[in-house]
Amino acid sequence: MTTRESSYTENVDNAHVRALDRAHVFHSWSAQGALDPLVIKSGEGCRLWDYDGREYLDFSSQLVNTNIGHQHPRVIAAIKAQADELTTIAPAHANWMRGRAAEKILERAPAGFAKVFFTNAGADANENAIRMARAVTGREKILSAYRSYHGGTGSAIAATGDFRRVPNEFSRGHVRFFNPFLYRSEFWADNEEEECQRALHHLRRVIECEGPASIAGLLLETIPGTAGVLVPPPGYLAGVRALADEFGLVLIFDEVMAGFGRTGAWLALDHFDVVPDLITFAKGVNSGYVPAGGVIVNQCIAHHFDDEMFYGGLTYSGHPLAMAAICATLETMQEEGIVDNARHIGETVLSPGLARLAQRHAHVGEVRGLGVFHAIELVEDRDSRAPLAAAKVGKLKQTMLERGLLPFVVANRIHVVPPCIVTAGEAEQGLAIIDEALGTLV
Template identity: 70%
Template sequence: MTVQQSSDLDARAVELDRSHVFHSWSAQGALHPMVLAGGSGTRVWDHSGRSYLDFSSQLVNVNIGHQHPKVVAAITEQATTLATVAPATAHLTRGEAARRIVERAPGGLDKVFFTNGGADANENAIRMARVHTGRDKVVSTYRSYHGNTGAAIVSTGDWRRVPNEYSRGHVHVFGPYLYRSEFWATTPEEEGERALQHLRRVIECEGPTSIAAILLETIPGTAGVLVPPPGYLAGVRELADTHGIMLILDEVMAGFGRAGEWFALDAHDVVPDLITFAKGVNSGYVPVGGVLISGEVAATFDERVFPGGLTYSGHPLAAASIVASIDAMSEEGIIDNARRIGADVIGPGLADLAERHPVIGEVRGTGVFWALELVADRTTRAPLPAALIGKARTELLARGLIPFTSDNRIHVVPPCVVTDDEVAEALAAYDDVLTLLDEEL
């Protein structure tokens, strides 16, 4: 293919997109989408051959990397055998996918309800909690994102909730976030204790017997990679137990290697009643999500019909991709790589940048799940203006790196298979662009 033909394909992709594709969370007229045509591992490229290091993992979901051959082969093989099957049937690949997920979850969560993605995983977990408890309210945090369906979007705390508040029974609280503490805390321990006291008072004032569930991202992702302080999640579990409230942990973004563990909750000494997952379980190769269900909740539906279902629940192509992804992650030490590279390479590298660039207010994270909080002034902690975040994104793309930006932050979220050399390449790009931002200030 000639250079001109490749360029024509990129132009055609943009033309078709702008003519016929309606994009999520966007004012359509201002869009200028980049073109992606292929990928491998941590890199992607357009038709013209421009290559990018993907430190966004697209939407923080390509944990196993792009085009992992074992996952692609499993999808292909399943497609040639049985491309679709009704959810009411028993299907071997679906069962194997569920078994592998259960084996990596805390003990007592032995059933999986498959969904099409993370939003409807949270939607159905909320439904299960409401039916199981006979209660209505769901408590979640303001700094959160749980998906774009009826109850999930209203459980969400960020701006996307406000135009979509059509579901009933949702209550929001502030979770721990020491850098911008709502509780005048000065240490992680204070922040955790005061956040728990705040949650306790909201539960008491709302009426504990009216609350079906507390829904939390184990590590809030889009809200800023807010790793909870020690003891916080265990304290939430204790509060839930005291009042007969179900605890739902949303692992859609944090699970399956992203936080350097199979589930982020593994590092926090807590076992919820329900776990939601999606994204990382198969790196988004085929749309899928699900709910891990405790024995107590599952037993509610032994004699009572579960009032929910999806045509594509446990779709065989998705199930095959899950089996291959989990097996490859186990066999190739991909979870271990995410943990090691976060502790030994990404974390120290970002800390070094923070020492040299006044625009960085805080570095936080774990595994391959990190955030640089950028500020206009370290003393006041005033967020870096949106225009400069936009400039940072443009400059990083020009250096061949796809960033994930949100509010005043750059999230450093490469695939779990990222290498030391690739991290070094990304750190050099961040260093260059942060120098430009320092000069702007």
């Protein structure tokens, strides 16, 4: 290290990093002027530190992606080893690490899946799944849910249901429907069975009214994440599969957030015994250590492109460093029982702990989730179910940060999404901080 470099790094502190960020970095999904980003220097496992040594328990997994936690030594070593051998290669070439990564991903997919198309993230995974569905069917329309998030790129954001799509609806051929959510039912349902039946009837009518011969596919998060960790009622996904079969639609399950251990299963679809035609993934497949995503393609669709051109590709598809991170992550998750840990923590700590919070705090309308994928629905009062005001949610978030918890807060919800490696003690610590913070609400 040169004298200049040494002097520069020695002077780095929270204030310097924050000032540098505010001077030069343009942030996503934000009005830039009022930002005051949290500074993070380092991390390990489920914990993060700033330059002052202040510690945070990460209950966000960042953007619900660091499933194996921060700085896992085995994955770091795999990335370093791959960098020593081959840092990058064009996707047209065969590369051993890419083949291994595809093989390991297919081992976790249902029977009948044949190939993996690698992308750089979840958004372009959904872009290319949509492209495949349109190419195979010769149709254009894509159906997706209002309560959904599929990414920030052209077709992915147009398929998204939340408010961020509205200024970005440049991609054509997107139609949305209401997916089930009993707590805020659009169908006047009183129980999960009614919610399921009525949601499926609604979807059938949308398909019929849009014209089945114009619809290429149906894109659905297996468990909608950003929209609120909305675990579908029993029978819903099977009903969607039946509708897709009846009308000849390609069924795409978006597992970008819910996949690779997050729900206490390798894929969220494992909970429901339903097999789609395409599966998109990213995030937890290598904990975001090096950006990666992809589409898991079933045999029928893969064979379609044996003789037909697939009009899609990315410079960094199957990047060797990302592939090494995937291989090491999936091996580590298997050998260290990380998926089982996520299930166990969800069943024995998070689910009962959140139920107790719901009993203790009047501003908790509902808690729900699986594994280390839960949400707390915050309301002004339980009778009206009116979402808790944004100012109160903001104050609640600040209180949690002050107590050393890094939360994932969306709209009127706290998403309880620690890394899949979280210990019982860490999970209980996080719940205790949330409990304290909720106690400050008036």
